[in-house]
Amino acid sequence: MSTGLPPFLQVRGLAKRFDGAPKPVFANVAFTLERGEFVCVIGHSGCGKTTILNILAGLDTATLGEVTMDGREVAGPSLDRGVVFQGHALMPWLSVRGNIAFGVRSRWPDWNRERIAAHCQKYIDLVHLTGNETKKPSELSGGMKQRVGIARAFAIEPKMLLLDEPFGALDALTRGAIQDELTRICAETHQTVFMITHDVDEAILLADKILLMTNGPEARIAEVVVNTLPRERTRHDIHHHPHYYRIRNHLVDFLVHRSKLLQEGRAEDAANEDLPSVVRPGETALKQVR
Amino acid sequence: MRERAKSWVLSLLLLAVLLFSWHLASLPKSGPATGMDPEYAKMMGLDKPKSDGLPTLSQMGATVRKQLSNPFYDAGSNDKGIGIQLAYSLGRVGLGFFLAALVAIPLGFVIGLSPVVHRALNPFIQVLKPISPLAWMPLALYTIKDSATSSIFVIFICSVWPMLINTAHGVSSVRREWLNVARTLEAGTMRTCFEVILPAAAPVILTGARISMGIAWLVIVAAEMLVGNLGVGYFVWNEWNNLSLANVIFAILVIGVVGMILDLLFGALQRAVTFVE
Numbered sequence: 001m002s003t004g005l006p007p008f009l010q011v012r013g014l015a016k017r018f019d020g021a022p023k024p025v026f027a028n029v030a031f032t033l034e035r036g037e038f039v040c041v042i043g044h045s046g047c048g049k050t051t052i053l054n055i056l057a058g059l060d061t062a063t064l065g066e067v068t069m070d071g072r073e074v075a076g077p078s079l080d081r082g083v084v085f086q087g088h089a090l091m092p093w094l095s096v097r098g099n100i101a102f103g104v105r106s107r108w109p110d111w112n113r114e115r116i117a118a119h120c121q122k123y124i125d126l127v128h129l130t131g132n133e134t135k136k137p138s139e140l141s142g143g144m145k146q147r148v149g150i151a152r153a154f155a156i157e158p159k160m161l162l163l164d165e166p167f168g169a170l171d172a173l174t175r176g177a178i179q180d181e182l183t184r185i186c187a188e189t190h191q192t193v194f195m196i197t198h199d200v201d202e203a204i205l206l207a208d209k210i211l212l213m214t215n216g217p218e219a220r221i222a223e224v225v226v227n228t229l230p231r232e233r234t235r236h237d238i239h240h241h242p243h244y245y246r247i248r249n250h251l252v253d254f255l256v257h258r259s260k261l262l263q264e265g266r267a268e269d270a271a272n273e274d275l276p277s278v279v280r281p282g283e284t285a286l287k288q289v290r
Numbered sequence: 291m292r293e294r295a296k297s298w299v300l301s302l303l304l305l306a307v308l309l310f311s312w313h314l315a316s317l318p319k320s321g322p323a324t325g326m327d328p329e330y331a332k333m334m335g336l337d338k339p340k341s342d343g344l345p346t347l348s349q350m351g352a353t354v355r356k357q358l359s360n361p362f363y364d365a366g367s368n369d370k371g372i373g374i375q376l377a378y379s380l381g382r383v384g385l386g387f388f389l390a391a392l393v394a395i396p397l398g399f400v401i402g403l404s405p406v407v408h409r410a411l412n413p414f415i416q417v418l419k420p421i422s423p424l425a426w427m428p429l430a431l432y433t434i435k436d437s438a439t440s441s442i443f444v445i446f447i448c449s450v451w452p453m454l455i456n457t458a459h460g461v462s463s464v465r466r467e468w469l470n471v472a473r474t475l476e477a478g479t480m481r482t483c484f485e486v487i488l489p490a491a492a493p494v495i496l497t498g499a500r501i502s503m504g505i506a507w508l509v510i511v512a513a514e515m516l517v518g519n520l521g522v523g524y525f526v527w528n529e530w531n532n533l534s535l536a537n538v539i540f541a542i543l544v545i546g547v548v549g550m551i552l553d554l555l556f557g558a559l560q561r562a563v564t565f566v567e
Contacts, residue, residue: 089467138566
């Protein structure tokens with residue numbers, strides 16, 4: 001991935017301390033993202049994942065540190081970064097098409113009605129909601145609502161997509177179907193994605209890199225796990241790959257033991273503001289076996 | 291469906307009971323005096339059956355028929371049909387209410403969006419809100435010097451508060467995530483106000499408008515009784531001075547029915563902007 005150019009997204013020394021709190025929720029958070037990469041963040045509740053996403057989106061500001069995307073500092077929300085919210089956040093008085101058109105009209109203010117409708121239709125079709133254009137969100141199932149949320153974010157053709165646990169509230173079957181769709185759409189559009197998840201399997205299925213966060217307060221990104229599984233993977237055969245369980249065990253071990261140990265022992269290695277260490281558990285384990 | 295039929299039957303039954311008690315109450319109290327010299331009785335006006343002033347049902351029916359058969363007659367300044375009187379009252383209420391909406395909704399927006407403005411204006415609102423709108427009447431008459439305009443002002447002042455408070459509340463409680471969506475999609479201030487905050491707060495704003503309209507319709511009758519010369523309130527007072535209780539009762543019924551229609555209208559409007567989450 002090293003191109004000699006500065007990384008597409010660069011986060012340096014990010015910290016957030018809420019008013020009245022003695023310690024920052026997270027501190028010294030640093031990572032990079034390349035164009036077209038799909039990155040997942042995993043960590044326990046309360047480590048500030050959503051706050052980091054909001055800072056990337058420009059909805060929140062960091063106490064310390066800086067974020068640059070595509071050579072420019074992130075200061076405030078922008079159509080360059082599409083956000084899919086945890087609770088889908090559709091506007092209940094607008095139809096499916098109206099919700100998607102809201103952003104499209106911001107992106108291309110001089111487009112006429114037909115052009116906007118045609119553009120919306122493309123993304124409605126993309127998330128398989130054809131035929132539901134005029135329905136209100138209240139007439140849709142949870143999965144369909146989240147598809148509208150995804151279509152709304154994709155329709156503005158952002159440079160980066162930010163997803164905050166988009167499938168958290170969905171049942172397993174619906175989640176699987178939408179995960180497949182997201183993989184397909186991201187592959188088609190070469191979208192850069194930053195996604196928060198609680199689901200280890202979801203992270204392995206979707207991500208190229210997985211950022212592991214220690215527990216808060218003073219959480220940070222402890223490791224970047226490279227997903228060494230081939231990029232063309234499906235839910236049905238992913239667990240047959242020899243790397244799968246090594247990566248999965250590494251992630252689960254981290255969540256169960258190391259996230260807490262690292263938080264307690266953070267004094268020793270907190271001083272450095274360097275990027276977190278990159279590990280490849282799939283391949284490392286393979287070498288050990290050999 | 292059966293439930294509905296039952297309630298209809300019960301309503302009709304209740305109406306029958308009401309009308310029957312009216313009938314009993316309006317029966318002549320004493321017939322022509324029996325043991326009295328007929329000449330004396332005639333002289334004293336006691337020869338006809340005497341009621342205590344409450345019209346009988348048939349008298350009431352005749353009055354209603356007469357009023358409704360020609361609601362727009364105009365026979366001089368003290369004798370106009372109920373239709374004309376209603377039109378004046380509705381016109382005053384409409385104008386006062388419209389002006390109140392013009393002030394309350396934008397100001398409510400500002401209060402709802404800015405906690406500083408909210409805190410600054412709150413003491414004024416809290417003091418002004420509980421004042422009976424009629425208490426403004428002398429001040430209005432003194433400054434405006436026109437009775438019709440003064441009654442419009444009184445309507446304005448009584449309908450402004452519920453709309454103002456509801457608009458401020460509706461605007462300040464718009465879900466954070468919708469505002470965040472608008473921000474990430476770079477909707478400008480105007481678009482956010484008109485396309486996100488307004489539709490999100492519309493049901494609450496219209497609840498306020500509905501309360502305002504209800505109060506305005508209550509107040510107009512009292513205001514017109516005070517300032518006089520036109521409107522249903524004046525009609526009621528005038529007929530009282532004429533000692534025509536049948537006309538007074540008729541006007542009371544009309545006020546009730548019109549108030550109900552206004553409320554139904556606002557109810558329909560409210561349903562039109564309400565969304566299911």
